[in-house]
Amino acid sequence: MTIRDQIGALERLAAVDASLSELGTELAVGREALAGKREQLAGLTDKVAQHQRSLEEMERLRAEFMQDIRQMSHQIERSREKLGRCRSEREANAVQRELEELRKLYRDRETEVEKLVGLAEQARAEMDRVALEQSAVESELGASEGASTNRIAELEQAVEQAEAKRKEAITAVPVVLFRRYELIRKRRGTALAHTTDGKCSACNIVLPPMAFHQLRRGTELSQCPSCQRILYFKEPAPESAEPPADSPASPP
Secondary structure, three states: OOOOHHHHHHHHHHHHHHHHHHHHHHHHHHHHHHHHHHHHHHHHHHHHHHHHHHHHHHHHHHHHHOOOOOHHHHHHHHHHHHHHHHOHHHHHHHHHHHHHHHHHHHHHHHHHHHHHHHHHHHHHHHHHHHHHHHHHHHHHHHHHOOOOOOHHHHHHHHHHHHHHHHHHHHHOOHHHHHHHHHHHHHHHOEEEEEOOOOOOOOOOOEOHHHHHHHHHHHOOOOOOOOOOOOOEOOOOOOOOOOOOOOOOOOOO
């Protein structure tokens, strides 16, 4: 297998790998974006459910406190009636202390109910805000999920086809050369570079003159002394010929 054949095989493999890299990046970005939207929606849905549970718990506590208030109101009424029936100062003082304790408990329960009402209003406002955000994300996801899913499926199919092409391209590369290529590609991302003017096309380093002349002879492959990529000489693109200037008109 000549050096030109090896270079051609490496170029085909490198082109497939570049395509695979682009497809893989787009596929990863698409999957991440779709998963991020779904995760965001799930998080917002969970927040709405948490706020709903919190509101239900506060409503349960408020109902319990209101029941306590009603019971204490009845007890206060009975204590007042009891105070009116007292026959001694000692008995009246005891009932008065009982009334004061009941009134304190009553006020405490009213304060707790007021706090619960305020907290419930805050929780309800926050739940409404989150629900609006949830609805917006849900609409956005609904509008784009189908197209995103289809694009991801297309990219997955393209990756499969590119991987099949890569397997075919690998068979044309000598085993030892492919191992070197893979080792460099895994370290550098790309493994192949060329030179036309004495500079490495990958890292732009100026090659030693002797190394450049050896590459120009096309008798062997080398590696860039800086980035270690497999390096070969590539003929510069031919310059386009300038159109000839219009010749002056001949005298009559």
